Amino acid sequence: MRCGQGIEARQVDELFINIDPIQAGGRLTADAMKAVVAYGDGYSVCDNCRKPNRLDYIAKPPIAEFHKDLATWLNMDAVRTVPGARRGFQAVAHTYVKKGDPVLLTSLSHYTEFLAVEESGGIAREIPANGQKLVTPDAAAEKIEAVKKEFSRAPVLAFIDHVDYQYGNMHDVAGIAKVCRQYDVPIVYNGAYTVGILPVDGKAMGVDFVVGSGHKSMAAPAPSGILAATAEREKEVFRTTAITGDVTNRTFGIKEPEMMGCTLMGVTLVGMMASFPHVKERTKHFDKELANHQLVMDALLSIAGTTCLSEYPRKHTMTRINTVESFDRIAETHKKRGYYLQSALEERGITGVIPGATKVWKFNTYGTTRKQAEHLARSFVEIARENGLSVKG
Amino acid sequence: MSKRAVDMTFQAIYTLTDLRALLRETAPTHEFDAKQREQAQRLLENLERQVGSLKQEMLK
Numbered sequence A: 001m002r003c004g005q006g007i008e009a010r011q012v013d014e015l016f017i018n019i020d021p022i023q024a025g026g027r028l029t030a031d032a033m034k035a036v037v038a039y040g041d042g043y044s045v046c047d048n049c050r051k052p053n054r055l056d057y058i059a060k061p062p063i064a065e066f067h068k069d070l071a072t073w074l075n076m077d078a079v080r081t082v083p084g085a086r087r088g089f090q091a092v093a094h095t096y097v098k099k100g101d102p103v104l105l106t107s108l109s110h111y112t113e114f115l116a117v118e119e120s121g122g123i124a125r126e127i128p129a130n131g132q133k134l135v136t137p138d139a140a141a142e143k144i145e146a147v148k149k150e151f152s153r154a155p156v157l158a159f160i161d162h163v164d165y166q167y168g169n170m171h172d173v174a175g176i177a178k179v180c181r182q183y184d185v186p187i188v189y190n191g192a193y194t195v196g197i198l199p200v201d202g203k204a205m206g207v208d209f210v211v212g213s214g215h216k217s218m219a220a221p222a223p224s225g226i227l228a229a230t231a232e233r234e235k236e237v238f239r240t241t242a243i244t245g246d247v248t249n250r251t252f253g254i255k256e257p258e259m260m261g262c263t264l265m266g267v268t269l270v271g272m273m274a275s276f277p278h279v280k281e282r283t284k285h286f287d288k289e290l291a292n293h294q295l296v297m298d299a300l301l302s303i304a305g306t307t308c309l310s311e312y313p314r315k316h317t318m319t320r321i322n323t324v325e326s327f328d329r330i331a332e333t334h335k336k337r338g339y340y341l342q343s344a345l346e347e348r349g350i351t352g353v354i355p356g357a358t359k360v361w362k363f364n365t366y367g368t369t370r371k372q373a374e375h376l377a378r379s380f381v382e383i384a385r386e387n388g389l390s391v392k393g
Numbered sequence B: 001m002s003k004r005a006v007d008m009t010f011q012a013i014y015t016l017t018d019l020r021a022l023l024r025e026t027a028p029t030h031e032f033d034a035k036q037r038e039q040a041q042r043l044l045e046n047l048e049r050q051v052g053s054l055k056q057e058m059l060k
Helices: A030-038 A063-074 A085-096 A111-119 A137-151 A173-182 A231-237 A267-283 A286-301 A327-331 A339-347 A370-386 B003-025 B034-059
Strands: A002-004 A078-082 A102-106 A123-127 A157-161 A187-190 A209-213 A225-229 A318-322 A360-364
Touching (some): A030 B003, A085 A111, A085 A187, A085 A209, A085 A225, A111 A123, A111 A157, A123 A137, A173 A187, A286 A318, A286 A370
Parallel strands (some): A102 A123, A157 A187
C-alpha cells in the first residue's frame, strides 16, 4: 500500500512489536495521530497568531497554556519547544560557550552535545564513566579540577545525560549538579530518554536546563523537543532580539535569537500537545514498564551465555545486551548467518533489532503491554531452544 | 456540501485512528480480549454511522 508516489505506507507498529531502542517512546498516541491529520498543513497553528506574534503566545490552539503546563510539569520556570533535543543543546551552547572555552561532557554523552560545543568553538572535556559505566559526582569533581589546572578556569557549561544512549544507565544527575554548582558551572540535563518516560523534576535535581526529545520520548512527531530553563537562565538563553536594520530601521519585537523566531510549527507541536496528557499520565506508571522489561530480561538472561551490559537491576527499559556466547554462536554456522535472529524474530512479529546483530545489541520495551512483553520473552526463549541453546528453568 | 460533511469526514478518520491504535496495542497477533472486542465493535458501529451520514451529505 502506498501513501504517495513511491512511498510505501509504514505499518511497522501495526504489524510488529517494535523494540527499536530509539523508537519506543516516540510512538504517537491516537490523539497525536488525530492532531497530525488536522494540523498537517505548514502554517496550521498560525491561523490565530496575534501580537506579540510569537509561537508560545498563541492561545488557539492552546500553545501558550501548553508551554506553561510543560514548565510546571518539569518544575522549571520557562520552556520553549525546539526541533529536537539537539537544537536545545545548540541554543544553550551558543549562549554560554565562546571560542576556547572548556565544556564538560561525559564519556557516554550523545554526539549532538559534542557538535553543539564544537559549533560554538568550545573544547570538550569528558568525565569518564566508571567500570560499571556510570558517571559519578566524584568523577565530575575530579574532572572539573583537571580542567581548572589545564585552563586556569572551570568549565563554562556541563552536559549530563540522565539516562545515556549507549547503555540506558541512570546517572546521578542531582549529585553531579551539586558538584557543578560548587564551581558555578551551569548544567544542562539531557532528558532525551527520560522526559516523557519517567518523572523529571528539574529544580529537585538542581539543574539549570532540562532538554527533552519529543520524537524519542514524548510520543510526538519528529523533529521535536523541549528546552526548559530556570528563571535565572531564562533571561540569558531566551533573551529577545536587539538588532535594528540600518536602512529600514526595523526591529523584531520579542523574537528570540536562539530560537530563530518561532520554533515548532504545525504538526510537530500539535502532535506533542495532543500526546501531552497521556505522556504526563504514563510517567506515573514507569514501574509497570520496568516490570514488563524485567520479564523480557529474565527470559534473555535465562539463555546460557547471555549477559546484560547495562547496569543491573535495570532502571530503564532500554538495555544493551551481550549475546556473543549465545545467539552469536549460532550465527557462525547458521545458513542465514547473523541475520537468522532478525528473521526468527520477524517470523514471530517482532522488529527493531539491528539486522545481522547477534553480538551486542540494544532493545527497548517501553510501551509494550503485558501480553506483548510475554510474547517477547517467550519468543527469545523459543528461538534459543530451536537453535540448540541451553535455557535455564 | 456542509460543515456536517466535513465534521463527519474527520470523525470517520478519528474512528479509524482509534482502530489503528487497537491494532498497535494488540500486535502482532491482533487477538482481542473481551474488552478490546467490545471496543472494536463500538468503533466499527460508529464508523458505519459516520460513513452513512457522509453518504447522505455528499450524495444528496
